[in-house]
Amino acid sequence: DVKVTQSSRYLVKRTGEKVFLECVQDMDHENMFWYRQDPGLGLRLIYFSYDVKMKEKGDIPEGYSVSREKKERFSLILESASTSQTSMYLCASSSPSGGGTEAFFGQGTRLTVV
Amino acid sequence: RKEVEQDPGPFNVPEGATVAFNCTYSNSASQSFFWYRQDCRKEPKLLMSVYSSGNEDGRFTAQLNRASQYISLLIRDSKLSDSATYLCVVILNSGGYQKVTFGTGTKLQVIP
Numbered sequence: 085d086v087k088v089t090q091s092s093r094y095l096v097k098r099t100g101e102k103v104f105l106e107c108v109q110d111m112d113h114e115n116m117f118w119y120r121q122d123p124g125l126g127l128r129l130i131y132f133s134y135d136v137k138m139k140e141k142g143d144i145p146e147g148y149s150v151s152r153e154k155k156e157r158f159s160l161i162l163e164s165a166s167t168s169q170t171s172m173y174l175c176a177s178s179s180p181s182g183g184g185t186e187a188f189f190g191q192g193t194r195l196t197v198v
Numbered sequence: 199r200k201e202v203e204q205d206p207g208p209f210n211v212p213e214g215a216t217v218a219f220n221c222t223y224s225n226s227a228s229q230s231f232f233w234y235r236q237d238c239r240k241e242p243k244l245l246m247s248v249y250s251s252g253n254e255d256g257r258f259t260a261q262l263n264r265a266s267q268y269i270s271l272l273i274r275d276s277k278l279s280d281s282a283t284y285l286c287v288v289i290l291n292s293g294g295y296q297k298v299t300f301g302t303g304t305k306l307q308v309i310p
Contacts, residue, residue, distance in 0.1 A: 115296050124206065126302025127242070127285065134296070143201075174241060178296060186232070187287070187298050189241035 087111070090175050090190035097197050103162040105193050107175030115178045116158035117187070118142075118150065120171040127174065133158055165197045201225060202288050204301035212309050215276050219304045221286030222268045230289035231262055231269045235282045236303065242285055245271075276308045 091106035109116065117132040119142075129142030131150040139150050147169060151159045158177075162169055172194050178187040204221045211217045223231075231248035246253065248260040248269050259272040269286055283303040290297045 115298075117298055119300070124302070126204075126206075127300035129297075129299065132297065140297075176298070178298060186244045186247075189243070191241050 088175055088177055088188050088190040090173075090193050092193050093191060095193060095195045097162075097165050097195065099166060099197055101162075101165050101197075103165045103195070103197075105160040105162075105173055105175075105195070107158045107160070107177075107190055108156050109158075109177040109188070110156065111177060111179070111188065112155065113177035113179045113188075114155075116152065117176040117178075118148075118158065118160045119174045119176065120144070120169075121174055121192075122171050130160065165195075167197050169195065170197045171195060201299045202286060202301040204286055204304050206302055206304060208305040208307050210307045210309055211276055213276055213278060215308075216272065216274045217276055217306065218270055218272045219284055219286075219306075220268050220270050221288075221301050222266075223286075223288045223299075224267070225288070225290055226264075226267060227292075228267075228288045228290050230291075231260075232287040232289075233258075233260055233269075233271050234285040234287055234300070236285060237282050242300075245284070273306075276306075278308050278310065281306055281308045 088109045118130045119127045133152040149161045175190040176187040233245040234242040235245045236242040252261045257274045261270045285303045286301040
């Protein structure tokens, strides 16, 4: 059974804190993604990675950074959390083989910044 | 222009109705297309792929129109359990990696 695991389901952090969101997949997928989902705005791509140590900015990278030191792990970092970053964060992974395959999602991390 | 656009809805339809959603995409080089379903407070899950020739899975039919750059999802004989948000997904393969872009989702509420 394929699996994408996010380290926390719920997090509450204070403004200005450095926040780490971890995502691990066990499918040996090359591609990994971080999205945030907000009411009325849908899923928005923050960053993605297509290989170890490789990263690409998505549509809303400001205020975030990422790290991919190992193939199975993709971390999202909020350098200095702000209340505008309160959101649901979803990690996904996929493989580019065959020209486009299913993306598998983690269960999401609901982050509240106070 | 957004890369992928959907009507957010909500679509409120009675049981048994037929409902259709459209999704437009801006990059003509996009290569793969999918529909995902997301239930309240859950992660999105794959509903079906979308092929150029159109494809059907039970009550669900997906179509792709490359010339007009849109994909569609048709649900026949709606069930209460179809209530969810439906997200279209467009994949662009570029330089050996994939960029996966989601639409904002269309909310469907099937009413008894």
